[in-house]
Amino acid sequence: MLLACSGVLAAPTSVSAVSADGGSRITQVKVYPGSATVERTARVPAGARSLTIRCLSPQLDVQSLQVQADAHVRIGESSVKVQDRDLDKECATPLDDQVRDAEDRVASAKAETDSLELATSYLRTVATVPPSEPHSGPGTPGSASINGTTDTLRRSSQDLLLKLHQSKRRQEAAELALKELTEERNRIAGPKARTSTVTITLASDREGELRLSYQLRGPGWSPSYRAALDSTSGVVKFERLALVAQNTGEDWRNVQLALSTGQPTRSTAGRLPGPWTINVAPAEQFTTEIRAMPAPAPVAASKVTLMSMGDRGAETTPAMPNFDVQVSDDAYATEFTVPQRITVPSGGQRITLSLGSLDARAQLVSRTSPGVEPAAYLIAQLSALPGVWPAAPVALYRDGAYVGQGRLDNNSDELSRTGLSFGRDERVVVTAEPQQQNSGSAGFTGANVERKVQHAYRVESRHQRPIALQVLDAAPVSQNEQIDVVSQYDPLPADKAWNRRPGLILWSETLAPGSSLRFTAAHTLRYPKDARLQESK
Template sequence: MRAYFLTAPVFTDHNDSKKPSRLVLKRFMIPLSLVSLAALSVYPAQAAMSSVEQVTIYQGLASVTRALPINGTGEQTLIFSCLSPSINQDSVSVQALGTVNVGEVSIETLSGEQAAQCQYQGDTKVQTQQNNLADITAELEAARLAKAYLQNLTKVTQISTDGTLANNARDLETQAASINKRILDIQQRQARAQDALNQLMAGSATSTRNSVTQVSVRTASRSPSSVKLHYQVRGAGWEPTYQARLNTESKELSITASAVIAQQTGENWSNIPVTLSTVNPNQNTTSQLPKVQRLSLYEALQAKRARYAPAAMEAVPVVVSASDSYGGAESAANMAPLPSFTVSSQNKNGITEYRLPQRVSIPSDGRRVRTVIDEQSGNSKLWLRSTPSVEQAAYWYASAPFLTPAWVDGSLQLYRDDNYVGQSRYSYQSLKEQGIGFGIDPNVLVKQLTDEDKQGDKGVFNRLQTLTTKQAYQFTNQHNRSVRLQVLSAEPISRDEDINVTATHTPAVTEQDWNDNKGMVAWEFDLPSKQSRVVQSTYQISYPADKKLNAN
């Protein structure tokens, strides 16, 4: 609190044997810090705020650790105020440091005026402006007290007839005029500060709270210590997002992994340490027991019903390793080193925690806070892939040898040669098998030459029907350099012993059952600059003439 002093006239009685008794005007400094307390007391005290020591964010909820100091000794009750109304009360636990006895823990929900006091508690700008307004108000009250004091002194001087008091009265009037001018100036500053506070509160990121949670902890201690409060609160989460950048000339591929954090818990987290966890608290915590078959005879209609529900897919553990690529170059000898924002990670038996090195502020308005958690780069294998039976186009693809199952699935932003080409989904399994697609290449032309079906009979006695399908496509490279081209096609698969399928490919396919996909075939070849190549497939299907062919 600021201290203000008033120069005030004081009359003292001096006894002098040679001169008649008279009042002498003197000045002395009066500290007004005490009287200004009356002005401050008209403002309601804000609820006590505990410090946030750690926040661990999961999917859909967060685990929060707060602390309050124990000042003094003996028995006392600590109150953790202005907590989220979405606290899971069953998760509340208390930890005392040192030799502290902990008694009962009371959890209650407050509403109305108590919640209103907490509404802007976590907003740093609002708090600063509230303190500024309180200082101005204290200064104004001090000036008003000084004015009232001078007015009382003026009344005292009016009851004396001593000629010298006229000069003293004029001195008092001068000081009163100066104080009046000061009061007007402080009132203008107070009005401007109040307007600024109203604007901040109107545009504050803090949402209006209808209720808040308050936790009271009864303690007994022989020395100062502290108490920590742990709880879980819903309304918080984070998700990974990736940016992949491909240089088709140098074949350099880099992938940056970021975490997008948001929360609407009702608590404003300002300048706090944050840890992100890949575990999903909403997942099953116990395995399922096998189902025992109990056999019996039943009607034919019931046989058509599905026996068992499909088994649930098991979540894949996620681990992301932090890189050292954000440390920066070595600083000059005469300069302080730059702070490093490299995220450290720790694998705890399939659960990965990312600990952010910097403190962050996450307001409770759903605002998305983004931070880089990893980056990997390296040389990539490039090729173009076309599936002409589906789309007559060729797409850029790149392999990423540094991919690991540790990276959690998320959105993937794609950049080719510094141009944004679209968005995909980061999934380790599919990207490892198929590569990362980077959009259509307009310099590779795909043209359909043949696509025809012929129906006929084969044989005199067995009466077989035949279906012959021919497909031919031409690929032309308009680049000024050779490209690697991969062409995918699908062969019909027989699921009946009475259906016979014969396939002929020109040229011969490079891979049958591509990527363990039965019936899928692939050609791979280099296509020189300004040249074309044709691939052709002929499929002959024979089946009994008295049957119909089902192509599904």
């Protein structure tokens, strides 16, 4: 429900001033990661001397408040007051009235249930007190008050118990309805909602328009993507998505929405280095300590949500909407402008908005790391995508089937080298042969150890067409001059430092349908006998 409401109040002056009731509405919202700029418009009546806009979000940043108006409307000072929403009756929402009505229905149902339970208790007393027993108190029936038969008692108790059961059901339904309304009201405005009130001093001889903009902390948006691979054509369709959410206490209903990659909540100036001094430690200290400057604290990622399409309250049939998002890039930020008007209710619901799509042709390879896992995966290697694609999660689809989640990083060489993985390639069979290893003495005096390790893998293709195959394996890398490493491969690898990582071996081959290839890597390590090796994989 829209919490934004406003009124026009007359400020006390020495001359007569116009007092009228007006309304403000949100017309534009620009959402950043972690904040949003909201713009409201309000009509200024002729002769008005002040304008009060009530029921704004309590998260309003006073320092960001800006007031603009038509040329003939003169603006004076402005003030902001934050108070509990209950103190301003004009900020009541339809949900408040519905909650009060629901509370009345619960009270009525509970009163009926209690009265029927009292009657039932009285009836039980009548049935259990012997007729000959004297009165023990007011209202206690004796033999003279039982003027009927057991059949009359049965009919009376049956009718009473049935009414009691139905009354309890009505009470349960009323309490459930009250709980749902209360949770919805708390979701929108919180259990202890507060509101901001902005009062603007002005002077206007004729009717005009006033625009109020302010910054809100908390709302935000975050990117996400969908990538759908057509394995036959090798084309990947990327769809840019945005998740927008806000819990400010005021609904953004039927507004013009823009999403910006700028972050005004971040620091406006970077940290500067301090002096680096070196001195001799006092005589009692024998070590010199050089302290590195602390690294800047990482900026927390902001959480984001989206919006519903159009104004749900519209009674007329709207024209066919245009969903082509306009993208504008400047030197420091990218802005996405949504062409249709959007409704983003307060309460934190995550709404997904499409920001456009792009088709990219990929090179498909089956990649396996048999030393780690005897399985192959289908990889799409692509060139960098044009435009702005911030690093974000991506939902992966292969030939129309969902295969899982990945991460898209268009700002590095991840797409061209590592690529996007679209699940296992079940038609490639990978076998890792047992590792062969032996060691012995080496050198004229036998002061060295010679250790030989061999890895062997076999990859078979059951595809009906040739496939590009990549096999990855780790080779030992010496980090000490006392350790000598000699490696031999069959066939020769295409890269001995794949993805700029020394010791990561890449075989790249074309595998014919129904054929198989064997890959071997033999490593010889020589090091002194008294050396203790430290290995990490």
